[in-house]
Amino acid sequence: MAGVTTMVTRETALPGRTALAFPIPDRHAVSGTALWEPYPTGLAVTYLALGCFWGAERLMWTIPGVWSTAVGYMGGFTPFPTYEEVCTGRTGHTETVQVVYDPALVAYATLLTAFWQEHDPTQGARQGNDVGTQYRSALFPTSGSELATAEQSRVQYQAALHAAGRGAITTEIIPAAAAGPCYPAEAYHQQYLHKVPGGYCGLAGTGVACPGLSVQAR
Secondary structure: OOOOOOOOOOOOOOOOOOOOOOOOOOEOOOOOOEOOOOOOOOOEEEEEEOOOHHHHHHHHHOOOOEEEEEEEEEOOOOOOOOHHHHHOOOOOOEEEEEEEEOOOOOOHHHHHHHHHHOOOOOOOOEEOOEEOHHHOOEEEOOOHHHHHHHHHHHHHHHHHHHHOOOOOOOOEEOOHHHHOOOEEOOHHHOOHHHHOOOOOOOOOOOOOOOOOOOOOOO
């Protein structure tokens, strides 16, 4: 899917709206867990963007210790955007997976292992055949610990990529508080590849293993 590869500015972004323009489900279609807050005590939330969110979400919900997942739009300027608006490249958002996980069962580093290995973080405003700022790679950590781990993992994976003759990582790492809300995507996008098992999945890793994190994603 072709799209705009130049990032919009706050001044030129679409105006958006003050509330969601569509209904969204309350429960995960696979696990039956809550998609939105409040969550049980002890769970953590983080946000990852690695191309088309259909395959990215399925990757995350298969990791043991992940309690729930949902997809949305994050890192842009337009409040409460629609998918059609995001596709114009004029909202600034990237397709993002919200991951609710139990730190007692799965480390954030495990999620990062899956993140780095299952897409190509060197492609800028694209992921494979999906082209546009909505497909850019990003991490939106929600705590100081997550931020430090994310930054360390980027350094480690960059070294592995360089050793393999690959290019520079373009992944943005922005604290979630600075990136702004993750606005929920439309109902049909939630757990899309569970509802449409043969649907499109653009995930394709580099084939370079992520060192130093030592945990396999699946």
